[in-house]
Amino acid sequence: MRPTVVSGPWPRLQRAWDIRAACNFIGGGTGTGLILLALAAALGGADWLPALLLGLLFVGFGLTMVLFEIGRPWRALNVFLHPQTSWMTREGVLALPLFGAGVAAAAAEWLGWHGAALAGLSVAAVSAAGFLYCQARILRAARGIPSWREPALTPYILVSGLTEGAGLLAVVHAGAPWASVVLLALLLVRAGVWHHYRETLARRGAPAATLEVLGRLTPRLLAVGHAAPAGLLVAALTLQWPPLAVAAGLVAAGCGWRAKLVLITRAAQTQGFAIPRTPIRGRGTSRTAAKPGWSSQ
Amino acid sequence: MTRYVMVADLRRCVGCQTCTAACKHANATPPGVMWRKVVDIEVGSYPDVQRVFVPTGCQHCDDPPCVSVCPSTASAKRADGFVTIDYDICIGCGYCMTACPYEARYKVDEAAWAYGDKAMRHEAMRFDERKVGVAQKCTFCVDTVDAGLAQGLTPGVDPDATPACVNSCISRAMTFGDLDDPDSNVSKLLRENRHFRMHEDAGTGPGFYYLWDREELPL
Structure with missing residues (x-):
């Protein structure tokens, strides 16, 4: 018979990372998404410079917020010391070519050197893809937080970054049908990977508080963050009225930011404590696993 | 080789938290920081309830x-099993705290004392400014060892x-002792x-x- 847990130390909400760390995932995801889509826009012959500059701004904002989070900001350069295994170091390393090539691409475009600009943009986009992947792996390597270490979160972080970027791209390229189509497609994919993430997490077991927070978020995220902007995009394409696409882009990006904020600051309960056996004292018997505060005891 | 480990006998632990107090005294950890703690778990349904005290920490x-995620190499593992933190390298990013499945790591952003503004004598003696703003945890009293x-x-x-x-x-x-011996x-x-x-x-x-029971030895 499974034991009933009467009381015990439940998994608690992590306090190591707060809204400042969440801003890094928000800025980094949106910024890299924008830069990747800027390359796609460039290859398609569309204007890409505003998207690149906005993307760099977002990534820079995220990294600046991290600087405010760390306890010893004057030692920030030590972040580069462990590329062998640390995804945080790798993220930092990739930020260098991202900004270097990004700024160079913008300067070249401004000077009219289109070939060099495209080359710079390509390097920045590859770095941005790596940067975004590092962000996803940073969470996966956080083995003390079950909702972060879940491998199904990795595709969500990747797709959400692209979707947030596509949302702002729809704002930058207001009225361009291709931007609306890209956003619409990414919204569908993001809804799918979010659903997969939640289902997988629940199936494998997680702190009950985590599942409760995600359970409350999901209906709003899907309705407001996906169905509503998708509807707006369809209307924008049908009616050919750009403000609808702009609104859809802002809502799609904003809801992605909201989801990341919740993931980092509220749906981030720790592993907690567990014992697979209780001790036998005297003539007593041992009970099987006790895992306070988890969805599956 | 040497591998130092800790063994806790759950049949013996009475949850008195003396180890917690001893650790706080030996290391002068600030309020809210417990390198050694004893968690209290109750299992069963009334009247058949069992209470278990589980000493834990790093x-x-x-x-x-914590070592693999650390971006600064401040967290490291010694050959004899100790996981250490170099307070002079750590940037205080808190990543190791999220990576630890045992809630063993802490970070404090300012010096704090157990009783208000004035440090007790042992707190004053053992205060280490290097521990402010960086990760800290149980050291297995590596300096003593x-x-x-x-x-x-x-x-x-x-x-x-x-x-x-x-x-x-x-x-x-x-x-405490050497598992490889x-x-x-x-x-x-x-x-x-x-x-x-x-x-x-x-x-x-x-x-x-x-430890939770005696090994059933062959007759």
Whole structure:
């Protein structure tokens, strides 16, 4: 018979990372998404410079917020010391070519050197893809937080970054049908990977508080963050009225930011404590696993 | 080779938190920071309820996730099993805190004392400004162990080479020693008793063993 847990130390909400760390995932995801889509826009012959500059701004904002989070900001350069295994170091390393090539691409475009600009943009986009992947792996390597270490979160972080970027791209390229189509497609994919993430997490077991927070978020995220902007995009394409696409882009990006904020600051309960056996004292018997505060005891 | 580990006998632990107090005294950890703590779990349904006291803290894992995620190499693993933090390198990013499945790591952003503005004598003596704004955790009293070894003492046997929590335990529930020495106190305990490690499925190889029953020896 499974034991009933009467009381015990439940998994608690992590306090190591707060809204400042969440801003890094928000800025980094949106910024890299924008830069990747800027390359796609460039290859398609569309204007890409505003998207690149906005993307760099977002990534820079995220990294600046991290600087405010760390306890010893004057030692920030030590972040580069462990590329062998640390995804945080790798993220930092990739930020260098991202900004270097990004700024160079913008300067070249401004000077009219289109070939060099495209080359710079390509390097920045590859770095941005790596940067975004590092962000996803940073969470996966956080083995003390079950909702972060879940491998199904990795595709969500990747797709959400692209979707947030596509949302702002729809704002930058207001009225361009291709931007609306890209956003619409990414919204569908993001809804799918979010659903997969939640289902997988629940199936494998997680702190009950985590599942409760995600359970409350999901209906709003899907309705407001996906169905509503998708509807707006369809209307924008049908009616050919750009403000609808702009609104859809802002809502799609904003809801992605909201989801990341919740993931980092509220749906981030720790592993907690567990014992697979209780001790036998005297003539007593041992009970099987006790895992306070988890969805599956 | 040497691999220092901790063994806690759950049948003996009475949850008195003397180890917690001893650790706080030995390391002068600030309020809210408990390198050694004893969690209290109750299982069962009335009237058949069992209460278990589980000493915990840094498990000094074989494959510590805190070390692999650390971007600055401040967290490191010694060959003899100790997981250490270099307070002079750590940037205080808190990543290791999220990577640890045992809630063993802490970070404080300013010096704080147990009783208001004035530090107690042991707090004043042991205050280390380097620990402010960076990660901190149980060290297995590595300084004591190293000093004891330098004097030719045996960790886990001689109190001057043994972690404070082990020395203080009133029921001898906690034992420290070398797992790679088949004749050590911990090796003997693990041979003679059934045991587990917490969150074994996390794959970190914790260096903290819990005894829960006698081993059924062949007749």
